[in-house]
Structures are given as structure tokens and as C-alpha cells.
Amino acid sequence: MSHHVGKSVTRVDAFDKATGRAKYTDDLCEKNALVVRVVRSTIAHGFVKSIDISEAEKVPGVVKILTCFDVPDIKFPTAGHPWSTDPSHQDTADRKLLNQHVRYYGDDVAAVVAEDEVAAARAARLVKVEYEVLPFVLDVQKAMEEGAPQIHETCPGNVLKHTSNIRGNYEEAIKEPGLICVDKWYDTASVQHCHIENHIAVAHEEAGKIVIVSSTQIPHIVRRTVGQALGIDWGKIRIIKPYIGGGFGNKQDTLYEPLAAWLCMQVGGRTVKIDIPREDTFISNRIRHAERFHIISWVRPDGTVVARKVDLYSNQGAYASHGHSIAAKGLNAIPQLYPVPNYCGNAYTVYTNRSTAGAMRGYGMPQASHAIECHVEDIARALGVDSLEYRRKNVMPVGFVDGFSKNELYSDTFNQCFDKAVAYMDYDRKRKEYENQTGDIRKGIGLATFWYNTAVWPISLEHSSCRMVLNQDGSVQVQVGETEIGQGADTAYAQMTAEILGLKDYRDVHMISTQDTDITPFGTGAYASRQTYVVGFSISQTGNILKRKILEYAVELTRCPLVNMDIVDSNIVRTTDGRVLMSLKELATEALYSLSHSVHLTAESSYQIKNNAYSFGCCCAEVEVDIPMCRVQLKKIINVHDCGKLINPQLAEAQVHGGMSMGIGMALSETLLWDEKTGAPLNNNLLDYKLCSTMDHPHLEAQFVENPEPTSPFGTKSLGEPPTCPVAPAIRNAILNATGVAIDTLPMNPHVLFKRFSEEGLINDPWRKEN
Amino acid sequence: MAQYMLVKYNLNGKDVEQMVDVRASLTDMLRNDFRMTSVKKGCEVGECGACTVIINGEAYNSCIYLAVWANGKTIRTLESLMGPNGELSDIQQAFIDEAAIQCGFCTPGFIMSAWEILESGKEYTDAELRKLLSGHLCRCTGYENIIRAVKKTMYKRLGKEMPE
Numbered sequence: 001m002s003h004h005v006g007k008s009v010t011r012v013d014a015f016d017k018a019t020g021r022a023k024y025t026d027d028l029c030e031k032n033a034l035v036v037r038v039v040r041s042t043i044a045h046g047f048v049k050s051i052d053i054s055e056a057e058k059v060p061g062v063v064k065i066l067t068c069f070d071v072p073d074i075k076f077p078t079a080g081h082p083w084s085t086d087p088s089h090q091d092t093a094d095r096k097l098l099n100q101h102v103r104y105y106g107d108d109v110a111a112v113v114a115e116d117e118v119a120a121a122r123a124a125r126l127v128k129v130e131y132e133v134l135p136f137v138l139d140v141q142k143a144m145e146e147g148a149p150q151i152h153e154t155c156p157g158n159v160l161k162h163t164s165n166i167r168g169n170y171e172e173a174i175k176e177p178g179l180i181c182v183d184k185w186y187d188t189a190s191v192q193h194c195h196i197e198n199h200i201a202v203a204h205e206e207a208g209k210i211v212i213v214s215s216t217q218i219p220h221i222v223r224r225t226v227g228q229a230l231g232i233d234w235g236k237i238r239i240i241k242p243y244i245g246g247g248f249g250n251k252q253d254t255l256y257e258p259l260a261a262w263l264c265m266q267v268g269g270r271t272v273k274i275d276i277p278r279e280d281t282f283i284s285n286r287i288r289h290a291e292r293f294h295i296i297s298w299v300r301p302d303g304t305v306v307a308r309k310v311d312l313y314s315n316q317g318a319y320a321s322h323g324h325s326i327a328a329k330g331l332n333a334i335p336q337l338y339p340v341p342n343y344c345g346n347a348y349t350v351y352t353n354r355s356t357a358g359a360m361r362g363y364g365m366p367q368a369s370h371a372i373e374c375h376v377e378d379i380a381r382a383l384g385v386d387s388l389e390y391r392r393k394n395v396m397p398v399g400f401v402d403g404f405s406k407n408e409l410y411s412d413t414f415n416q417c418f419d420k421a422v423a424y425m426d427y428d429r430k431r432k433e434y435e436n437q438t439g440d441i442r443k444g445i446g447l448a449t450f451w452y453n454t455a456v457w458p459i460s461l462e463h464s465s466c467r468m469v470l471n472q473d474g475s476v477q478v479q480v481g482e483t484e485i486g487q488g489a490d491t492a493y494a495q496m497t498a499e500i501l502g503l504k505d506y507r508d509v510h511m512i513s514t515q516d517t518d519i520t521p522f523g524t525g526a527y528a529s530r531q532t533y534v535v536g537f538s539i540s541q542t543g544n545i546l547k548r549k550i551l552e553y554a555v556e557l558t559r560c561p562l563v564n565m566d567i568v569d570s571n572i573v574r575t576t577d578g579r580v581l582m583s584l585k586e587l588a589t590e591a592l593y594s595l596s597h598s599v600h601l602t603a604e605s606s607y608q609i610k611n612n613a614y615s616f617g618c619c620c621a622e623v624e625v626d627i628p629m630c631r632v633q634l635k636k637i638i639n640v641h642d643c644g645k646l647i648n649p650q651l652a653e654a655q656v657h658g659g660m661s662m663g664i665g666m667a668l669s670e671t672l673l674w675d676e677k678t679g680a681p682l683n684n685n686l687l688d689y690k691l692c693s694t695m696d697h698p699h700l701e702a703q704f705v706e707n708p709e710p711t712s713p714f715g716t717k718s719l720g721e722p723p724t725c726p727v728a729p730a731i732r733n734a735i736l737n738a739t740g741v742a743i744d745t746l747p748m749n750p751h752v753l754f755k756r757f758s759e760e761g762l763i764n765d766p767w768r769k770e771n
Numbered sequence: 772m773a774q775y776m777l778v779k780y781n782l783n784g785k786d787v788e789q790m791v792d793v794r795a796s797l798t799d800m801l802r803n804d805f806r807m808t809s810v811k812k813g814c815e816v817g818e819c820g821a822c823t824v825i826i827n828g829e830a831y832n833s834c835i836y837l838a839v840w841a842n843g844k845t846i847r848t849l850e851s852l853m854g855p856n857g858e859l860s861d862i863q864q865a866f867i868d869e870a871a872i873q874c875g876f877c878t879p880g881f882i883m884s885a886w887e888i889l890e891s892g893k894e895y896t897d898a899e900l901r902k903l904l905s906g907h908l909c910r911c912t913g914y915e916n917i918i919r920a921v922k923k924t925m926y927k928r929l930g931k932e933m934p935e
Contacts, residue, residue: 014867017875018859020809020849024876027808118794194910196813196821196876245811245876246910278814486874486911654870654916661913686818686908694901694914 004498004506005714008650011491012511013243013484022243025200025215026275033202033271034063036263037120038256039110039127040284041102044353044679045136045149048100048109048129056112056126061119064267065127067110068098071262076229079322080218080252080359082461082524089460092160092320094152097229097259102131103151103318104353105679106283113263113272136353136679140292140315143352151318151351158351160316161324165332168342173307179298182379186371187745188728189671190290190315193360194691197245198281203260205269206238210261213240217247217485218525219515222257229258230265237261241515247485248662249359250286252527253321282684286358287672289326289349290315293371297340297379303390305379307342310334312371314349314357314364321358324349325459330368336402337372337451338394353679355672359527361662362721365452366728370746373448373729378742387733388418388427388447395449405458407614411707414449414616417640420703421447421620424638430622434737442625443635444738448729449618454709454718455530455609462530462609464538465521468497468546470601472592474570474584475508476501476546480538481523482531484513487720488651489531495647496536496714500543501550502567503584521604529615529718532647533709537607540713546603550584553591553601557582613709613717617641619663619726623734627762630753632668632735638701639726643719644709652719656702659723665692667728671747778842783851791838797831798822800838801848809849809879813908820907823880824848830887832906849879852886861927862886865920873911881907885921894929897922 016022041048053065077091084090098108110127114120137143143151143158151158174181201214210232216222219239227234244251256274264272276284294311314327324347331347362369376394380387392415400409422428430445437443455462469477478497484490494509503509512520523535551565554572558565558581566575570584591601622636639656646652669690673682683689702723708715728746736742741760745752758765775790782805791800798815801807801824810833813819817835824833825847852860862885865871872878881904888895888903895903900921901914909917926933 008870010867011870011872013875014872015859017872017878018863018866018882019853020807020879022875023808024811026802026812031803118792194908195874196819196908196910197811197874198813243875245813246874248910275812278816278818486876488873650870654873654912657913657915658873658911659913662910685816686814691908691910692913693905693908694918695905697913700913700915 004495005647006645007495008648009491009495009506011488011651012494013490013513024197024243024245025202025213028213028242029202029273030271033273034113034115034267035117035120036260036272036274037112037124038108038280039112039124039129040280041105041107041109043102043131043133044105045151046102046134047132048102049132050130051110052128055128056123059119059123059126061115062112062123063115064113065110065123066263066266068096068100071097072231074229074231076225076258078225078254080221080254080525080527082221083224084460092323095319097262104355105681106280106355107318108284111259111263113267138352138354138674138676138679140290140313140350140352143350144348151353155351160320160349160351162346162348163324163328163331165335165343165345167335170307170309170342170344173342174298176306179300179306180382181296181298182375182382183296184375184378185744186293186295186374188291188367188370189746190354190357191288191666191670192282192672192689193248193250195246195248195250198276198278199251199255199285200273200275201257201260202271202273203264204271205264209236209238210264211238211240212257212261213242214257215244215251216241216257217251217483217527219483219517220481220522221524222254223517225254226258226261230262239517241483243513244485247526248361249363249527252359252525253286255285278686279684282672282689283355283681286321286360287317287355288360289357289364289367291327291330291367295371295375297375299379299383303383303385303393305338305340305394308340310345312347314347315354316349316351317354317356318351319356321356326364330364333365333368333451334372337396338376339396339400354674361659362724363528365450366663366666366725369448369450369725370729373726374732374744377733377736391449392418396451405453405612407453407612409614410710413642413705413707416705417449417616417618417642420640420705421618421638424701424703425620425622425636427620431737437738440627442627442738443622444625444734444736445620445622446730446733446737447618447620448726448733450722450725452529452615452718452722452725454533454613454615456528457609457612461524462534463606464523464534464609465606466535466538466542467521467604468542468602470546470550470588472589474588475510477510477512479512479520480535481515481520481525482535483515483526485526487655488648489526491651492532492647493535493539496539497543500540501547502569504570508570529720529722532716533613533712533718534609536712536714536716537609538605541607542603542605545605546601549601549603550587553599554581554587556597557587557590611711613711615643615718615722617722617726619730621730621734623731623738625735625738627739627757630750630757632748634664634697634731636698638703639723640703640705641719641722642705642707643722644712644717645706645715646704647714647716652704653702655719656723657700659721660700660727661692661697663724663727664697666724666746667731667748669747669749776839778839780841780843781845783847793839795838797824797833797836797838797841800841801833807848807850811876811879813876820884821877821880823883825883825887830884849882852882862889862924865924869916869920869923871912871916871920877907877909881917888921889924889928895925
């Protein structure tokens with residue numbers, strides 16, 4: 001039946017983006033908007049004792065300066081989660097609009113509202129802040145030690161949350177004689193999303209409401225959090241989300257929308273713009289949780305893992321944001337990917353004085369996939385067996401069902417993905433060839449796998465609403481709450497709508513890309529790689545309602561029984577003989593202008609999704625390691641994904657490319673650094689923080705295995721985040737294959753390699769011996 | 772010190788005059804005074820390439836180019852690549868066809884640098900193309916389809932088959 005779904009059609013927004021016409025938040029901002037500059041703390045931890053704004057106020061163009069002593073005494077949550085009406089599941093509310101207790105270097109202490117950027121920046125520099133300085137802590141385990149600086153009064157010991165995942169009896173199981181113990185630590189780094197459009201929010205008052213245009217992934221959620229932060233009714237907030245220049249999870253958080261709204265209210269409802277500079281984006285938005293894993297596996301000589309212990313320490317930074325959900329997801333993923341009878345898992349999410357960690361593409365799974373896929377490689381090496389064969393034997397078996405999510409592995413997906421990667425890379429031959437190399441330049445090949453959820457059910461609400469409106473010409477407008485953030489969601493929605501309604505051309509579906517919480521049906525936004533899956537339900541349900549209304553109207557016009565009619569290629573067709581009875585356009589025009597029975601044919605419905613689905617894939621990478629230079633060059637790489645049926649193969653491939661690139665950065669170069677002495681950020685700019693450029697990777701190969709997902713009306717499941725998950729461990733395992741050295745710290749940059757290669761005696765470090 | 776200065780230059784084929792703040796960047800002037808929405812701000816310090824425009828035939832980061840320096844220059848933004856009847860240029864069409872566009876924020880800058888590369892009439896190797904485009908950052912595409920769009924257009928203009 002597929003006519004539109006499964007085709008590589010052009011993006012619905014491609015023309016506007018290729019011509020510069022697509023409007024982003026700043027493009028919509030009035031020229032006379034007041035400009036905000038946030039004054040940031042210059043200490044990592046302490047209290048603001050006083051703020052002197054007398055000099056700053058004298059700067060011409062300054063309209064108002066507000067400080068942490070002026071803001072409402074309300075703490076609010078920022079996480080882009082659906083709200084829980086159960087107080088025990090609500091997100092932690094631990095920050096104010098501006099903070100007197102500052103918890104990271106760069107915390108928001110005051111805000112200057114001025115007529116232009118120059119005045120705002122000059123005044124911000126003249127704001128004098130006096131602090132009571134407190135000790136700070138950057139390391140996650142040090143923050144858990146007794147006597148560590150206390151970061152939140154409400155959280156003694158700094159552990160925001162601790163959860164366990166216990167199966168079987170670990171302590172008993174490890175008593176079995178003859179077990180081999182593999183005991184290792186793995187560290188991932190703090191990295192940032194680096195969407196090219198910085199976060200920006202513009203607020204003004206209109207019709208008694210506060211209207212905020214924002215670069216956000218989650219307009220309906222932000223409406224709620226702004227209401228909570230300001231203590232005003234949620235209906236008085238209106239969020240408009242135009243095109244956004246990337247999000248990757250950073251904009252799945254409430255960032256500066258509440259502050260923009262509040263400042264707007266302080267200047268009589270005039271338009272106020274907060275456009276966060278790149279340097280501040282790195283420190284004052286969100287970052288990926290740096291996670292430290294301690295994994296101990298007890299293995300029989302035949303490879304059977306009898307028991308596994310995982311301790312996961314997740315560095316939350318200064319504020320809770322998405323908090324423990326990220327570490328918990330990783331902790332619970334490990335025993336699903338490699339089921340073991342006795343599992344003892346503990347995850348700790350711990351406040352530190354780093355920048356706040358939140359959602360980032362993969363939501364804890366790139367970290368967990370990294371740790372377990374390094375560990376599995378290390379087990380295979382300890383046993384002296386081929387690691388790919390080891391994976392094939394031990395990975396989640398076909399028919400596996402997760403008790404909690406009811407996710408099921410229906411097909412032999414893992415092996416199908418491995419086979420495609422192996423064939424493309426010539427893996428088996430190279431793996432052998434690269435054993436036991438000598439010399440300065442060595443080659444290696446490695447592989448890693450992962451699974452990923454689709455959507456967030458049953459952890460929290462999964463809901464999508466859709467509105468369809470038929471135009472006189474037989475085209476339709478479609479609105480959903482799930483946002484286009486660059487991934488191509490609008491195009492997938494248009495294809496799915498055209499499919500369900502039987503339209504001739506997917507371009508007869510006009511996606512209303514902008515979400516406006518006063519107008520757009522409720523939907524929670526772009527996250528969890530949920531969009532295509534969850535909107536698939538609401539589009540198919542709403543499309544079928546509209547289609548039935550159209551055909552019921554066709555009964556009036558044609559007298560043909562409803563059961564004998566369908567819409568095919570935008571025509572009303574008698575199914576018994578295929579005759580075209582009338583065009584959809586004729587019907588739609590008649591419906592609106594009929595003197596006997598005029599009706600506006602529209603449909604709107606909500607669908608609550610109580611399913612979830614496993615998405616799978618693997619990465620295989622080949623590297624060349626220059627040992628004296630401690631440098632890794634990526635030579636060849638492939639990701640293979642099973643995300644069910646592809647809605648748009650070309651766009652799916654493009655998404656995989658982007659995820660691979662982010663994974664390569666995480667593997668080899670990206671890390672945010674803080675000064676151990678002051679807690680100040682050291683590389684919060686795009687030169688010193690090294691994300692991949694065109695020079696940093698070879699051709700990115702993306703392939704697919706299309707096992708249809710039975711729970712989805714379109715056979716599809718998650719793809720947005722998954723590509724980032726397996727890349728870093730595949731590269732790490734390739735370096736191990738090349739050099740025999742396990743690099744257990746990310747990123748695997750020359751600094752880390754130098755240390756490890758000298759420890760392993762591959763290179764001489766003259767200073768090391770003296771020390 | 773004079774706070775404002777009159778600059779006269781040619782913008783997208785039209786002679787224009789504008790009083791500008793002497794501290795303003797070319798990005799500021801093009802966005803604020805001429806509403807050239809293709810000129811994007813991603814870093815404002817010449818790191819990301821999103822603000823790239825063509826000045827006298829050469830691609831520049833307009834965010835680190837003072838507006839007053841535009842005086843007497845010929846400046847082209849992405850808006851100028853479209854023909855008088857709304858026809859897309861070959862490189863814009865290639866970006867669309869090759870799915871080289873995702874969030875679209877880096878797209879105008881990339882297309883302007885690609886335009887400079889293509890106007891040279893030279894045939895570049897993959898490595899050279901990657902180097903020539905390395906001043907632009909993109910977080911969505913992994914650059915894969917962007918490179919292919921530029922490469923395809925280059926070979927098309929050269930009248931040659933694109934090698935695999």
C-alpha cells in the first residue's frame with residue numbers, strides 16, 4: 001500500500017532553508033527589543049553577599065538591572081519531562097530565576113536589561129558582586145566523600161538520587177569456583193550539544209499574556225515551567241516555537257524562557273531578548289553527564305557471565321535538570337543488552353560544581369553503551385576469544401522481553417546488523433591481519449552495539465495530539481505538538497498523513513511547522529527519539545477520522561455506500577470497480593460552499609501510547625594509530641541500524657551521519673575542561689572545544705536492517721539518538737585491536753593516549769620515570 | 772569619536788547606503804538594517820561560519836568584519852543566489868536534492884563558501900574540498916551530504932562524470 005511512506009522525498013522545509021527564508025527566533029524579533037545580558041558568578045561555589053549596581057546603572061542605554069535579591073522566592077524544575085501529577089515523580093525544583101547561592105562558575109546572579117547589546121555588555125561588566133566563597137568540588141566521587149562541599153541545602157551528601165537494579169544474588173553467585181574476574185573502570189567526558197543556533201528567547205506581553213518566542217524543542221512543557229517559575233497561571237503563558245537551529249537535547253530543557261518572561265514583566269511588558277552568547281551556551285545551558293562506571297564481571301571459562309556488578313557515578317553538575325533519569329536509563333540498559341542471571345547495579349547521580357548536565361542525544365545510553373561495550377571487549381580479550389563471536393553468543397537473544405517496558409526483540413536483528421557491518425568493513429580479514437603488529441603506525445578495527453528505547457512509556461506519559469483541516473482544494477493542514485528541530489519530522493509527518501488519507505502528493509499536506517501553545521494541539525515535544533513513532537499513532541488515528549468524515553460526505557454527494565469507497569490519489573474511488581467518482585478537491589469545495597449542507601471537514605484527536613519499542617544497531621570502525629604522536633586517525637566507519645521501516649530512507653541516512661559525527665567527537669576530541677584551582681571553565685568556545693569539522697572524519701557509511709516494528713502503525717521506531725550510542729566504543733575497541741592498549745577514558749585524545757601508551761611501555765616518557 | 776558612519780556599498784546587485792554604528796559587525800548591519808535572514812549568528816567570533824557572505828568575490832565570516840569596512844565593496848548574501856523568477860541556483864538545488872539540509876542554520880554559510888569554490892572553476896579533490904569547507908561547523912549532518920552536494924555541483928559545472 002505504501003505510496004508515500006518509505007520514499008526518499010524532499011524535505012518540506014528544504015526550499016525555505018536553502019534560500020535563507022526560514023525564520024528562526026532572532027529573525028522574528030522586533031528591532032526595538034530590549035537586550036539582556038546575564039551577569040555570571042566568577043566563583044564556582046558560594047553566596048552572593050551583596051551586589052552594587054550603581055556604576056552599571058550609569059551606562060547610557062541601561063533600562064533596568066535586576067539581581068538575585070529581586071527575584072521571586074520560587075524554586076522551579078527545568079527538565080523537559082511531561083509533568084507528573086504524582087508529587088513523588090515530579091522533577092526536582094532547585095533553582096531560582098537568579099541565584100544567591102551560586103553553584104557553578106557562571107551561575108546567573110543578575111541581569112541587565114538595556115537598549116542595545118553594547119550597553120548591556122558594558123553594564124554587566126560594571127556590576128560589582130561580593131561573594132562569600134565556599135569550597136567547591138568538580139569530581140563526582142569526591143562530591144560523595146564525607147566532608148565534601150554541600151551544594152544544595154536540601155540534598156546532604158550531594159547524591160541527588162541513588163537507585164539499584166538487583167537481579168538474582170550477586171554475592172552468592174561469585175562464590176562459584178573457577179570464575180574469571182574482569183574488574184574495570186570506564187570514564188566518559190562532559191560534552192556539549194553545540195547546535196549552531198544558540199539558545200534564544202524573546203518575551204513580550206500581549207492581550208494580557210506573556211508571549212515567548214523561543215528556540216526550544218518542547219513548547220508545551222516550557223509553558224508549564226515558565227508558569228511554575230513565575231508563579232502565574234499556565235494559560236497566561238504562550239510559547240511560540242519557530243524553526244530552530246538544532247537542539248540535541250539541550251533545548252529539551254527550560255533554559256532562559258522563565259528569566260525572559262520575568263524580565264519582560266519588570267519593564268512593563270516591553271519586548272525583551274535573551275540571546276545567549278556561544279561562550280555562555282557552553283557553561284550556562286546543559287551538557288552531557290560525565291559518567292564513571294565500575295563494572296565487575298564473573299565469567300566461566302566457557303564465556304558464560306555468572307554475575308555482574310555495575311556502579312555508575314553520574315556527574316550532575318550544579319542543578320538537577322533531568323537528574324537521575326539519565327543514569328537510571330543506562331544502569332537498566334546494561335542487563336537488557338547482555339542479560340545475566342545475577343546483576344547488582346547501583347547508580348548515583350551526584351551534584352558537583354560543574355555546569356548543569358541534562359538531556360543530550362542518547363540520554364545516558366552513549367555512556368552506558370560505551371562502558372558495557374568496552375567491558376565486553378575486555379572480557380573477550382581476557383578469555384582469548386573473538387569479541388564479535390562473544391557478542392553474538394551473549395547479546396540479548398531473539399524473543400527477549402523486558403518485564404518493565406514490555407519491549408521485545410522480535411527478529412535476529414543484532415546478527416543482521418553485525419553481518420552488514422562485517423561485510424562492508426571486511427572485518428574478519430582485517431581483524432586477523434591487525435593482530436600482533438609492531439612499528440609506529442598500527443591499524444585496528446573494532447565493533448560495538450547498543451539498544452535504544454523509542455519514547456518514554458512506561459516511565460512517563462506518552463501522548464500525541466493531531467489536528468487536520470481540509471482545504472477547498474483537497475489539501476490538508478496538519479498540526480502536532482511534536483516539533484521539527486532539524487531531524488526532518490515535518491516531512492515524515494507529511495508522508496504519513498498523505499499515506500493515511502490517500503493523497504496523491506505528500507506536498508498536499510501543509511505542515512504547520514511552528515508550534516504555538518495557544519493554537520497547537522497538546523504534545524510534549526521533541527525528545528527520546530519518539531517523534532515518528534508517537535506521531536504515527538495520532539496521525540493514523542486522526543487521518544482515519546478525517547477520512548471517514550470525507551467519505552460520509554461523499555455518500556451524500558454520490559449515493560455510493562461508504563463501505564464501497566476509498567480515497568486513492570486524492571480521488572473518491574468506488575472500490576468495487578475502481579471508478580473515480582469525484583476528486584477530493586471537488587468534494588472539499590462542495591463541502592464548504594454547499595447551500596444544502598455545508599461543513600468544514602476537520603479532525604482532531606489525541607492518542608495515548610502505551611507501547612515502547614527496542615531500536616538496535618552497531619558501529620564498526622577502522623583506525624590508524626600513530627603511536628609516537630599519540631594520535632588516532634579514523635579511516636573507515638559504518639553504522640547499521642534497525643529502526644523498523646524507514647519513513648524516508650534518505651533523511652534517515654542523513655540523521656545517522658549526524659549521530660556518527662557526534663559519536664566521533666565524543667570518542668576522540670570533545671571534552672569540557674574546568675580549572676581545578678578555580679572551577680572556571682577553560683575551553684568554552686568552538687576553537688578550544690573540538691567538535692568534528694569536515695576534516696575529522698572519513699566517509700560516513702549508514703546502512704539499515706528493516707524489521708518492521710509490530711506496535712507501530714507504520715512499522716517504525718527510534719532513530720534520532722541511536723546513531724551516537726555505539727561509535728565511541730567501536731573506536732576504542734579498534735584502538736585496542738591496533739595497539740593492545742585499552743583506553744578507558746574519553747575522549748581518546750593525545751593527552752590520554754600519551755599517558756596510557758607510556759604506562760604500557762609503548763613510548764618513553766622521560767618525565768614519568770623521574771617522578 | 773564619530774559613533775555613526777555612512778557606508779555605501781553594493782548589496783546583492785543593488786547600490787545601498789546606510790548609517791551604521793562604527794562598532795557594528797557586517798553581520799549586524801546585514802541582519803538588522805537589511806533583514807538578510809540568511810546571515811546567521813552562531814558564535815560572533817569567526818568560529819562557526821554560519822554568517823558567511825561573499826565580499827568582492829571572496830567568502831568571509833561577516834561577524835568579524837566591521838560594517839564600515841563594507842564601504843565601496845560588493846557584497847552578496849544567500850538571498851542573491853535565487854534568480855529573478857525564484858529559480859534556485861544549482862548549488863541550492865543540490866543541497867536540497869542531496870538532503871544536505873537538516874536544521875538549516877549552517878546551510879546559508881556553507882552554500883556561500885560552496886559558491887566561492889564553484890565559481891573558481893577548478894576541480895578539487897575530496898581532501899581539498901574538505902579543507903576548503905572546514906571553516907563551517909555543522910552538528911546535524913556529519914558533513915557527508917554537504918560534501919556530496921558541493922562535489923556533484925562541481926562536476927556538473929565542469930561537465931564531467933562524478934567519480935564514485
